[in-house]
Amino acid sequence: MSTRPSISLFSSSEAVAIEQHSATPSVSRTSTGTARVEGRLTSPVARVPESTAVAGGITVKGHTIRTFAYTTDAAVIRNTNADAILAVYPFTGEPVITQALLTVAQQPLFVGVGGGTTTGTRVVELAMVAEMQGAAGVVINAPAPAETIEAAMNAVDIPVVATVTSDDEITEEKILAGAAIINVAAGARTADVVASIRIHHPEVPILASGGATDESIASTIQAGADALSWTPPSAQQLQSVMMAQYRGDGLKQ
Numbered sequence: 317m318s319t320r321p322s323i324s325l326f327s328s329s330e331a332v333a334i335e336q337h338s339a340t341p342s343v344s345r346t347s348t349g350t351a352r353v354e355g356r357l358t359s360p361v362a363r364v365p366e367s368t369a370v371a372g373g374i375t376v377k378g379h380t381i382r383t384f385a386y387t388t389d390a391a392v393i394r395n396t397n398a399d400a401i402l403a404v405y406p407f408t409g410e411p412v413i414t415q416a417l418l419t420v421a422q423q424p425l426f427v428g429v430g431g432g433t434t435t436g437t438r439v440v441e442l443a444m445v446a447e448m449q450g451a452a453g454v455v456i457n458a459p460a461p462a463e464t465i466e467a468a469m470n471a472v473d474i475p476v477v478a479t480v481t482s483d484d485e486i487t488e489e490k491i492l493a494g495a496a497i498i499n500v501a502a503g504a505r506t507a508d509v510v511a512s513i514r515i516h517h518p519e520v521p522i523l524a525s526g527g528a529t530d531e532s533i534a535s536t537i538q539a540g541a542d543a544l545s546w547t548p549p550s551a552q553q554l555q556s557v558m559m560a561q562y563r564g565d566g567l568k569q
Contacts, residue, residue, distance in 0.1 A: 342355070376424065389548075409434055411449060415449055462490045478498055496521065500522060508539070
């Protein structure tokens with residue numbers, strides 16, 4: 317009886333192919349002495365800017381957080397090196413979304429529970445469910461009144477993050493209501509708003525959007541932000557760059 321020749325899934329250089337497909341970690345050490353372990357297939361494209369490292373950080377249950385990746389993209393969440401995830405999205409909050417993001421997140425997840433489209437008792441209920449699912453904190457959007465912040469603080473034992481857009485009476489009321497962290501999202505005015513809040517409340521933990529440049533990140537930190545939210549490129553943007561490289565369009569990944 318004749319036997320069929322074995323067929324390899326790899327090229328003629330099978331040993332080399334196996335080596336290329338290996339996920340054996342690569343170990344090195346930085347100039348500052350930090351040991352670095354990387355997978356052979358690890359991609360650095362969703363990593364936070366190095367300029368964020370000088371932020372003082374916010375310690376939540378023993379873990380110091382300097383950077384929050386502002387995204388709900390599961391692929392990016394899985395591959396970013398941000399200290400935490402800021403998962404806020406423009407739809408009413410749903411526990412199934414929180415559960416999906418918790419499945420892929422390797423770092424603490426702070427999830428939006430409403431405050432704009434979603435109001436009232438549903439915000440508090442979503443916060444309670446998020447805590448039970450394992451979220452590290454909940455984020456309540458800027459339109460929510462101080463009463464909602466207070467109700468959520470009384471209902472959960474995880475940080476309630478109150479988003480604000482200016483330093484006004486409403487922000488003051490949210491701080492007095494017990495918001496654990498103030499999230500400043502004021503666009504181009506963010507650094508100014510952070511500085512104003514910091515003058516009145518030197519002890520309040522402040523998270524703020526750092527912007528897209530090292531200069532804006534530095535100015536936000538200097539204004540008094542303890543931690544920064546950073547918007548990573550989407551998976552579609554990264555894939556577009558990669559495909560351009562594959563086509564030889566002259567773009568670099």
